[in-house]
Amino acid sequence: MGDTVRRPLGVAYRWLWTSSGLSNLADGVVKVALPLVAVQYTRSPTLIAGLAVALVLPWLLFALPAGAFADRFDRRRMMLGANTVRVVLSAAGILAVALDAGSIWLLYGIAFGLGTAETVYDTSAQSIMPRIVERDQLSRANSRLFGVELTTNQFVGPPLAGFLVAAGVAATFAAPTALWGLALVALLFVRGSFGTARTAETGGRTSLRTDIAEGLRFLWRHRLLRTLAVLTGTVNFATNAAFTVFVLFAVGSSSAMGLSEPAYGVLFATTAVGSLVGSLVADRVERVLGRARTFRLALLTSALLVGIPAVTTNPVLIGAAFFTGGVGIMLWNVIAVSLRQRITPDRLLGRLNSSYRLLAFGTQPLGALAGGAIAELVGLRWVFATMALLVLLALLGGTRALTDDAMHAAERDTAQV
Template identity: 45%
Template structure:
């Protein structure tokens, strides 16, 4: 195919590449939802010790603390699409080994832990890298829309579709469920093969690069620290993530009978579903809110909505009230994620996006186990409602910090940078006409 309109060709290629990335994101997160539900069930089939069963989740999530920073540094050094494809292939191999061990009756608990650790490590490298590709496949004026689509897709596939599908497949056999997860990661690999072009960051020549990963990581951390506004938002997100984990850790005790809300297990499932529905709705609404209200108001309203997640059960035991605040908390999370991440992508240099993403993942995901631990101790010593009150107070502090930040002159300068054309750089290779 030949054309006299290079812009039309570039637009077509970008659309196809984004569509492939979107499909790969859906397949990956659907597989994640299936696998994360199934791994503890496999552990339960091997041991009746609650601590040993929980060890599977620990092994699967520990890589976020260990490898987030190296993952970001690697994403800024290699072709990002190839890195995600490699991680998809690693997950297919790991699940094949686990399925084989199950079918042969030769899967030890240590082998399950090893498989969970490999799967978690691959997830860290893939997820840290995925969002850094979006600026390479969509124009700047469509960035928020692209982030909204991928964020909503992640929520639907990972939280709504994946776990129920995993439950149905596990009923047919644990090996069937893990095998289906492997097929999902294989589908991701196929989808990314459709993409064309180079996805290396626009880094300086080799002579200007740090000599090793440690220097690379240190450079990324220094960059994050120098960007005061983005650093403030990153810390705000980390505190909010810890509060979210605290809510998640103890809401079941508060909601399910004999807890104060008196819900049945099925009604509790609907309550958690409100969080996911809110997240999808918020992610979808974020671009419209930003266009109509501006980022200042959108970010402030988003954090206020999230604060309601903790305030609802702190103030009331009514299922209707708590369900409403849960929905609004999820919506605030969705709006914040899309607005903040798209702003970050517009102002952080391409050669630094991977490392910034690594620092972001480390602080946000790393704060969640701390929030859950603090919630468990506080609930044990002082009661569950104290956790919600403490989280509400922290969220209000974050809300005031957000309001002060978006009203500053520095934030106006940051928005001006986001609106300005990107600095000249070596363009990413696009597919050429045949």
């Protein structure tokens, strides 16, 4: 492994990294800017909240078909097409402002279209990586990619959105239009063919339903991948349950912590800072501790992340736990994504990624509902304690399949196919 660390990731990877950074910067601007623009057309809380739903709904509706298409067509071209759609939709916002035709319903259409394009882009982007770098470079490549995505999406994009909205609605749409356009140009420099071979094993041209079913079966029958998906879904359930109600625990004079809104923002940012640090050190931690120990460490820090408010209101201790939890979450993401890229046959990788994300992320709205229900019935601290216990149970009972030997064996088997 020592030699691979010093080997360059290559020109194609640098262009992909650049394109991803620009795309995620545009995403970070849009996700914050859309609600700020929307208040100029409506003061309805329901309609404003609905914009967030419109952005994420395509993941539930189109994730599986997007994965199937990523295995049928050239993945780079799908990413180019997705960014082209983003440019067109954002430009439509500029045109609507120029013609004085803006409305909340136009924003809904733009949000849904951008969410659909994101579904296609992200699925294809995760599936293209094993064709860009060598298998033993995946952890380093993914950690750097996640680092730039996190920085642009969560640190640079949101404050930039605030300045753009203050400058005017047209500027709000113009900036992401330009960013997605530049990302599209950068992606053009990623040379090569990124389609998958349609071998005799697939039986020739198959239906979309058959392709999707094959991806779901592969995930469910592969013990390692199934375990990772279920554990990721469990952590996502727990974190969404805890963070949905944490604002009630932290903000306001009548809350347990008594924080102001700015202080709450700073406290919450510690998780993102931890995630950034985790993305920078993930490949080194993997080499030092091994993947099995790193997975267990990540689950332990996740339990600390969701459970710490159950035992203290001290913002320093909670911030430290949030930072540590952010590191652990990113360690898990980098290693899990790299592992599934290594052990999934290329012709199935798009469908595997979409099936995995549907199972892993489909628990998020359920967790939010559970957090609200538990808080309503027995109190806020019980939410944090219950979710910490859930993650600890996952750590104790759900990681038996995640051994270094099992992961090495799965990689050897895939390499021989």
